[in-house]
Amino acid sequence: MSEHIRVLLSEKEVDARIQAIGEQISRDYEGKQVHLVCVLKGGSFFMCELAKRITLPVSLDFMSVSSYGKDTKSSGVVKIVKDLDESIKDKDVLVVEDIVDSGRTLSYLLEMLRDRGPKSLRLCTLLDKPDRRVVDVKVDYTGFEIPDAFVVGYGLDYDQRYRNLPYIGVVEFD
Numbered sequence: 001m002s003e004h005i006r007v008l009l010s011e012k013e014v015d016a017r018i019q020a021i022g023e024q025i026s027r028d029y030e031g032k033q034v035h036l037v038c039v040l041k042g043g044s045f046f047m048c049e050l051a052k053r054i055t056l057p058v059s060l061d062f063m064s065v066s067s068y069g070k071d072t073k074s075s076g077v078v079k080i081v082k083d084l085d086e087s088i089k090d091k092d093v094l095v096v097e098d099i100v101d102s103g104r105t106l107s108y109l110l111e112m113l114r115d116r117g118p119k120s121l122r123l124c125t126l127l128d129k130p131d132r133r134v135v136d137v138k139v140d141y142t143g144f145e146i147p148d149a150f151v152v153g154y155g156l157d158y159d160q161r162y163r164n165l166p167y168i169g170v171v172e173f174d
């Protein structure tokens with residue numbers, strides 16, 4: 001079975017939207033330093049592009065998590081594979097994610113980060129699939145709401161491939 005990628009959101013559309021979110025964040029956090037927390041690996045492309053468009057002091061940190069269990073659906077019980085390097089206590093933390101699907105992973109993650117005492121904690125996601133939501137998660141900044149399809153590109157993979165696509169595409173099988 002071969003596969004091909006259908007463009008869902010072009011590079012130009014994604015760039016323009018990230019620019020707009022960067023401007024919005026720069027207004028909302030005026031006078032503050034934004035501490036971006038990237039969830040690896042998917043969030044890394046979006047985080048770099050977003051950081052470049054924020055016109056305030058920005059610091060960055062990374063964490064990597066994996067769901068317990070071998071189910072393709074996330075279980076919501078999250079194992080920290082790589083924790084943050086720095087404390088987030090009293091910082092204005094903005095978690096940067098590639099996509100919110102069921103919401104299980106992020107709901108767990110946000111609760112865990114909240115317990116570490118940040119001054120503020122918000123969530124920014126490039127993509128949101130609201131139809132798939134199982135656990136309620138408050139998303140503060142959303143790039144695009146998309147239908148329920150498996151997407152790749154801009155950090156999102158299919159079997160570790162396609163992360164480097166500069167647009168968002170849907171995997172289709174021939």
Ligand code: 5GP
Pocket residue numbers: 042074098099100101102103104105106149150151152156157158
């Ligand atoms: P959730 O806990 O919200 O169900 O899972 C979110 C995670 O599932 C994302 O961080 C991402 O790794 C993965 N995921 C959900 N939908 C997609 C998709 O359409 N494409 C890809 N590549 N990963 C997805």
